[in-house]
Amino acid sequence: MLTVAYCRVSTEEQAAEGFSIAGQADKLRVYAELHDLGEVTVIADPGLSGKNLERPGLQQLLHMVNEGHVANVLTWRLDRLSRNLSDLILLADQFGQRGVALHSFTEKIDLSSATGRMFYNILGSFAQFYREQLAENVRMGMHQAMRQGKWINRPKTGYDLIDGELVPNEMAPVIRRIFTMRGEGASQGDIEAATGVKYSTIIGILRSRIYLGEVQMNGEWFPGHHEPLITPELFSAATRGRIKGRPKGTDLLSGKVRCGMCRRLMALDQNGEGRKMYRCKHRGQGCAQPRRTKSGCCGRPCWDCGSSATTSSSK
Numbered sequence: 001m002l003t004v005a006y007c008r009v010s011t012e013e014q015a016a017e018g019f020s021i022a023g024q025a026d027k028l029r030v031y032a033e034l035h036d037l038g039e040v041t042v043i044a045d046p047g048l049s050g051k052n053l054e055r056p057g058l059q060q061l062l063h064m065v066n067e068g069h070v071a072n073v074l075t076w077r078l079d080r081l082s083r084n085l086s087d088l089i090l091l092a093d094q095f096g097q098r099g100v101a102l103h104s105f106t107e108k109i110d111l112s113s114a115t116g117r118m119f120y121n122i123l124g125s126f127a128q129f130y131r132e133q134l135a136e137n138v139r140m141g142m143h144q145a146m147r148q149g150k151w152i153n154r155p156k157t158g159y160d161l162i163d164g165e166l167v168p169n170e171m172a173p174v175i176r177r178i179f180t181m182r183g184e185g186a187s188q189g190d191i192e193a194a195t196g197v198k199y200s201t202i203i204g205i206l207r208s209r210i211y212l213g214e215v216q217m218n219g220e221w222f223p224g225h226h227e228p229l230i231t232p233e234l235f236s237a238a239t240r241g242r243i244k245g246r247p248k249g250t251d252l253l254s255g256k257v258r259c260g261m262c263r264r265l266m267a268l269d270q271n272g273e274g275r276k277m278y279r280c281k282h283r284g285q286g287c288a289q290p291r292r293t294k295s296g297c298c299g300r301p302c303w304d305c306g307s308s309a310t311t312s313s314s315k
């Protein structure tokens with residue numbers, strides 16, 4: 001039967017409190033020697049949070065316990081096992097059912113008595129309180145940083161994050177060009193071809209107010225400290241409202257072409273080769289009208305040669 005020392009530390013804890021995995025393991029080996037617990041097998045979860053039980057090392061320990069290979073579990077402190085009270089109670093029950101003795105170097109816990117189990121639960125409550133308080137402090141700090149105009153996430157395209165501040169980089173002119181082209185009616189496909197920026201990235205860029213010098217927190221935008229890359233007028237032009245069935249663009253017939261079969265407005269679309277086409281938005285929903293090119297078989301618009309599409313003015 002094995003004596004297993006379980007060690008865990010997060011990066012923040014090691015920096016703040018200075019107890020490393022190796023330091024915990026050394027003290028637990030000394031503890032085992034003093035109490036004649038035999039040779040110690042060390043299992044560690046470095047850099048992982050104790051908020052739940054989903055840790056590789058802990059899962060390995062639990063598997064060994066369930067297989068009946070463990071007689072003693074040593075830990076530097078109970079919160080190394082978990083900072084969640086319900087998880088600590090679950091672990092204590094699981095160890096008890098398998099006849100495994102749990103030893104805490106710091107708290108000197110004895111789970112064989114009612115007093116020891118009560119003390120165990122009290123300490124578990126404090127561990128959970130510490131975790132929840134830490135989470136509250138982190139959220140508060142993030143909100144405060146955002147309200148002060150600081151950016152706390154990865155930098156967006158067009159900026160570098162230097163000493164906690166967003167600084168425009170070599171992509172800044174490309175960002176301005178994307179907004180300018182969109183404001184002039186260019187499609188995302190045209191912008192992708194002109195700038196080399198991926199279609200999905202362009203959509204994210206056009207939706208972000210960070211380029212106006214703002215920062216976001218939980219869907220709310222605040223004035224930021226960083227330099228804006230575009231003006232409010234350019235942002236408004238590039239993101240002006242779109243009417244369903246009437247795409248934003250420079251096409252003169254946009255929002256005017258109707259399906260010749262169901263008489264509803266047709267949407268402007270592309271066929272993947274850059275050719276603009278009209279598509280009935282109710283195709284597949286009661287309408288069998290195929291997509292129509294802007295220029296049909298004779299070089300004229302399809303409705304001029306009798307195809308199934310009309311303009312609003314010809315109704």
